[in-house]
Amino acid sequence: MLLVLSEEHKEHLGFLPQVQSSVVSEFGRIAMEFLRKGTNPKIYEGAARKLNVTSEAIQHGVEGLIYLLTESSKLMISEIDFQDSILVLGFSEELNTLLLQLYLDNRKEIRSILSELAPKLPSYHSLEWRLDVQLASRSLRQQIKPVVTVKLHLNQNGSQTTKILQTDPATLLHLIQQLEQALGEMKTNHCRRIVRNIK
Structure with missing residues (x-):
C-alpha cells in the first residue's frame, strides 16, 4: 500500500534536499521528540538561525517529516512501499535511504504513541429494548405515538455504563x-x- 502525499506535504518535504543528511537526521530526532512531548517553537528558531532560513521553513520541514512518519507507521507500510511512496518526491538515493532508516527505527514507537492518543471508545456488552405505544388520549383520540426505548449496556475501561436512547x-x-x-x-x-x- 502506497502513501499518497498531497502537494502541500510534498512542498514541506521539499526543504529536506536543501540541507545536509546530518541535518535531516536531526530533523528526525526533533520530529520524534515532538511526538513524545509536543512542539517547542524555540527549537525551530534555533535551527533557523543555524541554517540561515526562516523558522517557518524549519517548522514545515519537521511537520512534513512527522506526517510522513506517522502516516506510514499508522498504515504499517512495508519497506518497499515506503521507498515507492517517497520516490515521487525526487530525493537523492542517500536521502531516501536515510528516511527509510528513520522510519524503520521509529515505527514501533510511533505506533505506540498513536495508540495512546487514540480515544478509548466504549464497547458493546448487551442490549434491552421496549416498545411503548400510546393508544389514545382525551385530546387526540385517533393518534398513535409509538416509541422504541433502547437500553444499551457498554464496557468502558473495565466498568459498565448504561445509555438509554429513544426513537x-x-x-x-x-x-x-x-x-x-x-x-x-x-x-x-x-x-x-x-x-x-x-x-
Whole structure:
C-alpha cells in the first residue's frame, strides 16, 4: 500500500534536499521528540538561525517529516512501499535511504504513541429494548405515538455504563437500513482489499 502525499506535504518535504543528511537526521530526532512531548517553537528558531532560513521553513520541514512518519507507521507500510511512496518526491538515493532508516527505527514507537492518543471508545456488552405505544388520549383520540426505548449496556475501561436512547420506529427502520447497507458494502472487493491492507 502506497502513501499518497498531497502537494502541500510534498512542498514541506521539499526543504529536506536543501540541507545536509546530518541535518535531516536531526530533523528526525526533533520530529520524534515532538511526538513524545509536543512542539517547542524555540527549537525551530534555533535551527533557523543555524541554517540561515526562516523558522517557518524549519517548522514545515519537521511537520512534513512527522506526517510522513506517522502516516506510514499508522498504515504499517512495508519497506518497499515506503521507498515507492517517497520516490515521487525526487530525493537523492542517500536521502531516501536515510528516511527509510528513520522510519524503520521509529515505527514501533510511533505506533505506540498513536495508540495512546487514540480515544478509548466504549464497547458493546448487551442490549434491552421496549416498545411503548400510546393508544389514545382525551385530546387526540385517533393518534398513535409509538416509541422504541433502547437500553444499551457498554464496557468502558473495565466498568459498565448504561445509555438509554429513544426513537420512533421510522427512524429506527432507517437506521437499520443504513447499517445493513454498510454491512453489504463491507462485502465488496474494494472494501475487502482496504481491510486486508489495514491488517
